[in-house]
Each structure stands twice: as structure tokens, then as C-alpha cells.
Amino acid sequence: MLRSPFKVVGAPASNQQIHVPSHDKKIWAIGGGKGGVGKSFIISNLAISLARSGKRVVLIDLDLGSANLHTCLGCDIPKQTLSDFFSGRTPSLNSLLTQTQLSNVSFISGANDSVVAANIPIEDHNNLIKNLLALPCDHLLIDLGAGTHSTTLDYFLLANRPIIGVTPEPTSIENAYRFIKSAFYRQIKNIEAKLNLKSIVDQAMDHKNNLGIKTPSDLVYKIASLNPSMGAAFLAEIQKFQLYLIMNQVRTRNDVDTGHSVRSICNKYFGINTHYVGYLEYDNAVWQAIRKRKPLILEYPYSTLVVEFANIARKLDGDERSPQSNLLRTS
């Protein structure tokens, strides 16, 4: 079923930005850089937790090329996937929706889509987003692939709940930081375009060594200080960016604390207001459920993870906080 239905463009749209119309959807997206940390597992079970509290949820698998959200949700590979939408064979996303065991959870699969998002023209992405926002649901949950491609980052950034999935292993933490840093610079670039601040960003970047810019937050301060009037607008924009951290496969108290440490470092190093919304304990029920191709929450309802997922979903759903980022500080 491998097809190449896309209008492949010569170069990835790294300098082009996806357009997001104004909307009132709750969009959650999970990224994290490294593969295998449980992103699909986490987002699928968060969807089920939301659904159990009465929310209408649509999941979309944008881990194109490695999509397996359907497996985590206990469904067969759908007959129609995103390929059909991008190719124009199916103009409406509604017909791509696959129902899960829960009546208020459906998903759009990227299974068997052999190309990566990088090869999809920006117009198709914009069309996809426009259609996603029109879907009849309260929550739109996006599963992203590993890596830091600009398109992956753009989908991550369009979420109002950008979630970082990480495990306590150094490889995962390293990749998570790389992902966060990439997303942060992508966000700076987005704001730069919005506010026409390019010259300031470039100036700060060009003088990286001379100006003593060591960290992303140093860069932000430098941009703000070079042009106070525009810098204030820049800070106001960048402070809107918040991250939500979930530590997966926790085995010890130290693993739990590592999540607090990562949060603290994200605040201090990146200057990003980061919320540690919870951790998920290592549980043999996870691999057992995956081998059965069943959703963990439905297959093992008495697992402690069920409660942990519910708590995390509640925090994410109810978190309307917009605490002041330390980026606001201009001194």
C-alpha cells in the first residue's frame, strides 16, 4: 500500500511557517526528541482519561513514517489514513476518523504513510490544520514523531498544551533538551517574523561570543535589551510559550526528582515556564498491554498508572494558569 501521493517539494519547508487560524480548541501535542520514550503510549492514554471524564477527543498521528497510534488504542490499521487526505482522494477529515472502543475517542491514523511530514508542502499542512480545527471535538491531541524537524516543531508549537515526554535516561534527557532548544529557537523565529524583529535576533546571534550569550534566555534578554520598545513586545510574545513535562518509566524517587530538576533547568536555562505535570511509574502492565495491542487504561484498570494518567489529564485540562515567565525580567 506504499504510495507517493504527495506533491513533493524540493526542500523542506523549514523557513515557511504553518498558519494557524484563531480557534477555541484545546490542542495537546506530545514531542520530546527521542523515539521510544512512550509518546504514543502517553498521548493515547491521556485521550482515554479525558474521554472518561466526558470530553470529546480526536487524536491525530503525525508520526508519519512510524505511525502506530492505532496499536496503542487497540485498533486495526484504518483503511483510510492521512495519505488519502493529502492526496486529495478524501477531501474531508471526517471520513478519516476511526472510532475506538470509547465512543467519544476517535483518531486519524498516519499508518502506512511512507513519507515524512517534511515532504508535504506547506499548503497541505495549512489545509490539514484548518480541517483539524473544524472537527467536532473538545480536545485535539497530536502525536508527534521523534526528531526536531521544523514541521514537527511547528505542530508542537501550535498546541496550547505542548507536552514533553521524557524518561530518566540520559539519552532521553539529552534529546529532550535538544528538542526544547529547537522548539524555542523556532518560536523565536516565529515571533521574529511576526514582529519584524529579524535584525535584532540576527544582531544578537552574530555577537554571540562578544555579548556573552550562553543560554537561550540570555539571547532573549539580549534581544530585548538591544531594542527596548520592540523587546518588550518580544518578551510578551515569548512568555506565552509554556511547556508541560511528563516523566515516564519512573522507577525510583530519584527518577521523580529528576523531573523536578529538568523543570528547574528549563526555567533557568531556557527561561521557559515549564510545568512538571506528573510522572508515570514503570509498570509491567504497559508492555503487557502493548503486546496485547490494548489500551493500558482499559486492559488494566487497576494499574496505578490509571490514576496517574487521570491526574495528569486533569492538571493539563484544568491548567489555565499563565504565570509570569522569568523572561519578563528585563534587568
Place this chain on the structure above:
Amino acid sequence: MKDLHSQTYYELLEVDPNATQEEILKAYNRARATYGNNSPALYSLFNKEEAQELLKLIDEAYSTLSNQFKRKQYDRRNSEPQTEIVPSSSISPSATFSDDLAIPQGHDDFAIPQGHDSFSVGQSNNSGYESKGSALSNMGSTKFGKYQLDTNFEEQIKDFTDFPGPVLQKIRLYKNISLDQISDSTKISRTYLAAIERDDFKCLPAPVFVRGFIVQVAKILGLDSTKVASSFMKIMKENIPSSTNTTGA
């Protein structure tokens, strides 16, 4: 990290300005764990020097906020308009740390050496445990690392006859030893160690236990444990009225 230097002590420790001592201690321990050598969360992001710089700031913040008097002074200074809130590395001699402050590798394996019950300042010993002359003639060392020798302060320590908590804290900070290191080494709760340094006697257990704590802390600090324990217990007795004795202050 300019912005970090411009953060208040409360921001550095990520606590509310109205935080209790317990909350400050908890935040401090968490910050030490985050930026210590063994922290997995540091991996790939901060180099050793940057992490140590942060540790210095964090220790500086804690040394002020954990001391009621210093904290009030700091709060008063910060409440004044136009006052820039910048942690100063020279806020007190005791708040200056060397780069060796970070928690050493395998610190959990440290144990108090046996047979060194009566270390005193200036007393030579062959354990490599107390300050001593070396190639770096102005550096002293403890089992946790090196510290900058201050001959005046060394003389002061010799002259001390009273050892209330703040004095013990001052000596500890002078020797670049963190509460975490003492706690890891002695297995005494950080809460109790902090309470000792605050002279917060109500937070401490029965005197018989406190005496044991003080003996161990004094050994770590290279002080005469008998003298320090006697002094501290006397101060404690004077400041905490027992149910059967109401003669305390």
C-alpha cells in the same frame, strides 16, 4: 548567565518570598540535587563550570534565606525602590565558595573516620581531613574538598568558646561544606541540621540525640567535638524550657 545573576534569592531557589524555613530548606536541597555533579538532569546542557556557578548562587541564596536575621536584612534591602537585587559573592566571607563545592562523586560512601574524636582547629592530624599546608599554601581542605584559608577567621575559630548554630553554619560555609554533604555523610536529617544552624531548638529531637548530632557535625567541621557539644547543649538548655524546668530563657 546574566539573567540568573539578576534573579532574587527567592527566584533562584524557586520559592515564594513568604516561604517558610522548611520550604526554603526543601527548595535548597532540590536545587543542590539539580545542579550537583551527579544530577542526570544536567546532562548535555550545563558544563561543570556553569553548574558550579549556579551552585554558588544557590548556596549564597540559602545562606541568607536560612538565617532569619540575614533574610530580614535582605528583604528590607530589596523592598527599597531602585535597589537592584543582585546576589553578591561578597555578601559575607562565609558565602564565598570555591569551585570544589559540588557534591563529590560517590559522596554516599563517605563515613566519619573512626578514631578522630577530638579534632580541633589547627590541630594537625594525618587524616588529610583538616586544613593543612599544601602546594596551594593558602588552601585548606576537608574530606569534601578545598577552601580558601582565612588566617583571621582561623584565629577567630580558635578563640570561639560558644558554638551556637549560626557559628557552626559560618564555619561550615567557610569550609565549603554543604548541608547535603554533612547529611549524606552522617545520615542526620537535613531538617535537623538546618534547625541546628538556626538555633531552632523546637524543631530538634530530645537533647540526647542532639548531642550526638553536634558531635558528628563538629567532627565534620574539624572542631573539638566535646567543646562544641557542651557549648551547644548549654545554649539549647538555656533556650528551650522543658516541661519540668521553667527556668529557661
